[in-house]
Amino acid sequence: EIVLTQSPATLSLSPGERATLSCRASQSVNTYLAWYQQKRGQAPRLLIYDASNRATGIPARFSGSGSGTDFTLTISSLEPEDFAVYYCQQRFSWPTFGPGTKVDI
């Protein structure tokens, strides 16, 4: 099983600041990595697929990068609605998710 590790566990920032979230895989997943945003009481929302492609309707302030074992989700300038938990997900063998990074104020 491929294990995903996310850091930091919590990121405390203010609106307008830049957020950089990390996801590391226990072995290479090529670029088969996705990012999701989850707000309290809601289902996850797909942000990024294949490491760097924004899903339909996702604002340009969200960007993804990386390949192999190290990946980054960047939010260029935080909006109030961006404070949430973010998960990465890979699909080698079977899909697994990271433990999440909480972005809060």
Next chain:
Amino acid sequence: QVQLQESGPGLVKPSETLSLTCTVSGGSISSHYWNWIRQPAGKGLEWIGRVYSSGGTNYNPSLKSRVTMSVDTSKNQLSLKLTSVTAADTAVYYCARRYSDGSGYYYDAFDIWGQGTMVTVSS
């Protein structure tokens, strides 16, 4: 716009079988992979498995011995059965669609999710 809605009992007794249905509206169930994913309260996400519209399945190895998924194209529904449940199976259960760009290529991400249904295992 495709929407997913999970339904089923909110309370299941230990050792019994959890049965959930996901109804797909606003689009066809055909030519898509449909997934079940769960999330215990305050915890992360766990992929349970997926079923293709033709009936083929893949399951998480850790749950494979207890999981059965199926699809009913006439009703535009998919179902999940999880046997011999314990308290560890208490979670919000989501159905989700594997993302496809419409050209027949399937990405390894989930683009449409249901709102989720809470299932508690307790006597």
